[in-house]
Every structure is written in C-alpha cells, then in structure tokens.
Amino acid sequence: MSAVVGRFAPSPSGRLHLGNLACSLLAWLSAKHEGGRIVLRIEDLDAERCPRKYADLLEEDLAWLGLYWDEGGSHGGSHGPYYQSECADIYTASYEKLAAQGLVYPCFCSRAQLHAASAPHTSDGNVIYPGTCRSLTPAEVAEKRKAKAPAYRLKVPDEVVSFTDGCMGPHSENLLRDCGDFYLRRADGVFAYQLAVVVDDARMGVTEVVRGADLLSSTARQLYLYRLLGLKAPRFAHCPLLLAPDGRRLSKRDGDQSLENLRARYTAAEIVGKLAYAYGLQEEPAPRTPESLTADFSWKKVPKHDICLPEDLF
Ligand SMILES: [Zn+2]
Numbered sequence: 041m042s043a044v045v046g047r048f049a050p051s052p053s054g055r056l057h058l059g060n061l062a063c064s065l066l067a068w069l070s071a072k073h074e075g076g077r078i079v080l081r082i083e084d085l086d087a088e089r090c091p092r093k094y095a096d097l098l099e100e101d102l103a104w105l106g107l108y109w110d111e112g113g114s115h116g117g118s119h120g121p122y123y124q125s126e127c128a129d130i131y132t133a134s135y136e137k138l139a140a141q142g143l144v145y146p147c148f149c150s151r152a153q154l155h156a157a158s159a160p161h162t163s164d165g166n167v168i169y170p171g172t173c174r175s176l177t178p179a180e181v182a183e184k185r186k187a188k189a190p191a192y193r194l195k196v197p198d199e200v201v202s203f204t205d206g207c208m209g210p211h212s213e214n215l216l217r218d219c220g221d222f223y224l225r226r227a228d229g230v231f232a233y234q235l236a237v238v239v240d241d242a243r244m245g246v247t248e249v250v251r252g253a254d255l256l257s258s259t260a261r262q263l264y265l266y267r268l269l270g271l272k273a274p275r276f277a278h279c280p281l282l283l284a285p286d287g288r289r290l291s292k293r294d295g296d297q298s299l300e301n302l303r304a305r306y307t308a309a310e311i312v313g314k315l316a317y318a319y320g321l322q323e324e325p326a327p328r329t330p331e332s333l334t335a336d337f338s339w340k341k342v343p344k345h346d347i348c349l350p351e352d353l354f
Contacts, residue, residue, distance in 0.1 A: 044076030
C-alpha cells in the first residue's frame with residue numbers, strides 16, 4: 041500500500057483567510073492521520089493577479105501555523121517550488137492530447153453573451169454553456185478569428201459522472217446538462233484551472249485532494265479529464281465552507297478574517313484550536329497544535345453543511 045499524498049494548492053491573489061486556512065488544516069490532518077505527505081503547489085496561473093509576494097506570505101503563514109509541507113514551496117521541501125505560472129509547457133502537452141482526440145474547439149462568445157439573463161445556470165451560480173460555438177464550420181471560425189482571438193473549450197458527453205466524496209458523500213453530475221463544454225484555455229493563452237489542477241495533481245502523485253465545497257461541482261469535470269488523459273484520479277474530500285457570523289461567505293476581501301490581522305491578535309495554537317472547534321474536531325476552542333489533532337482526526341466529525349463562525353470565536 042502506498043502512502044497518502046495530500047496537497048495545499050492555494051491561489052495567491054491575496055492574503056489567506058480563515059476559510060482557506062480551515063481547508064489547509066483539514067488537508068494536513070487527513071494526510072498526516074494516515075502517515076502521509078503534503079505537497080505545496082502555488083496556483084498562480086493568472087500571474088498578473090497572483091504576485092510572488094503573496095505566494096511568499098502564504099508560505100510564511102502556513103509555516104507559522106505549523107502546517108508544514110514535505111515537498112514544493114520555496115522555503116523547504118525536497119522538491120519544488122511548484123509554481124503553475126512556470127509550467128505552461130506541461131499543460132500544453134496535455135492540451136494537445138485532448139485536441140488530438142478532436143474534443144477541443146474555439147469559442148468566440150463574449151462575457152456578456154455568456155452571462156445573458158436567459159442563460160441557464162447551475163445550482164451554484166455558474167453558467168451552463170449551451171454549446172453555441174460547438175458546431176461552427178471552418179469558414180465561420182476563420183471569419184470570426186479576424187475579429188477576436190478565441191478561448192478553447194472541451195466537448196463533454198451527455199453522461200453522468202458519480203463519485204463518493206470523503207466528506208460530503210455520494211455526488212453525481214451530468215457533464216452536459218449540469219455544466220456544459222468547459223474552458224481549457226482562455227483567449228489570452230492562460231490555461232484553465234480544471235486542466236492545470238488535473239495535470240499537476242497527477243504528475244505530483246497526489247492521492248487525496250482536500251478543498252472547499254465550492255469546488256465539489258468541479259470534480260465531475262476533473263474526473264472526465266483524468267479519464268481522457270489516461271491518468272489515475274485521486275480521492276476527493278470537500279470541506280464545508282466557513283461563513284462569517286452574519287452568514288456571508290468569507291472572501292479574500294474580508295480583511296478582518298485575514299491572517300495578517302489574526303496573527304496580530306492570536307497565537308498559532310489559538311487559531312488552530314478555534315478552527316478545530318468550529319469544524320467539530322474538538323469540543324472546546326482550546327489552543328491546539330496541528331500535530332496534537334492528528335491522531336483523533338476523522339472526516340466523520342466534520343459537518344457536511346456550511347459552518348457559520350460563532351459570533352465570539354474570533
Ligand atoms: Zn462560444
């Protein structure tokens with residue numbers, strides 16, 4: 041039996057907030073509970089929105105909390121650092137494989153067209169692509185190219201993909217009806233998250249992906265990519281999202297819940313202990329180190345619904 045390989049895959053478009061941190065803690069505990077390793081990969085595909093200084097801060101924050109990685113990252117680990125912004129050649133090779141299967145086509149739709157009021161939406165608010173550009177003729181494509189550079193989409197079949205999530209349980213999605221043909225590459229040449237994340241998790245030997253429940257519906261698309269690329273899929277566990285006490289979703293714009301502010305007010309053990317309490321891993325919000333939570337960790341203790349931060353916790 042090979043050991044578990046988990047990962048942190050943060051996107052450095054700002055400072056870490058409590059929600060990101062909770063996912064990192066759960067990913068770390070889940071891997072370490074089984075004696076596994078953690079890979080750190082910086083998801084800075086959109087290099088303009090993700091300056092290196094945020095990546096450095098993020099590594100610093102994770103290390104300060106005691107969430108150490110075993111591979112990747114610029115401050116330790118036996119291999120790496122892994123920055124997606126430096127891996128375009130690797131994604132290109134996988135993209136070409138998909139194109140060679142006749143599954144990739146150019147899409148000229150504008151943002152305004154895609155987000156029209158009449159557009160069908162998924163339950164979590166994404167637009168379901170109706171296949172507008174799927175059947176353009178070569179002549180039509182040539183004509184449209186004169187006006188704008190296209191993005192590229194992957195054709196998906198009318199097929200249900202099912203899997204059992206380590207936290208959320210059974211999940212099914214119809215690729216065509218619940219999502220539609222999805223982006224592999226933007227018009228400016230940047231590869232899409234879905235492609236990069238699959239290629240990277242596979243080549244880094246990741247066997248367990250722990251991330252926020254907002255990415256649960258990406259999993260069917262990613263499983264489809266694993267299949268098309270002939271790669272072995274990891275297992276998945278999507279952790280419940282953390283909401284502000286007033287019920288809003290936390291975001292990187294919430295300065296008060298950013299690590300920058302939290303570090304000024306609490307010790308690392310206090311933050312870890314409070315998060316462990318919010319996620320059902322201990323009964324009191326007492327200070328804890330990540331190591332001290334490892335032995336008793338179980339996904340069974342983690343709620344399956346969004347978690348509203350108690351008013352007086354932070
Ligand atoms: Zn289109």
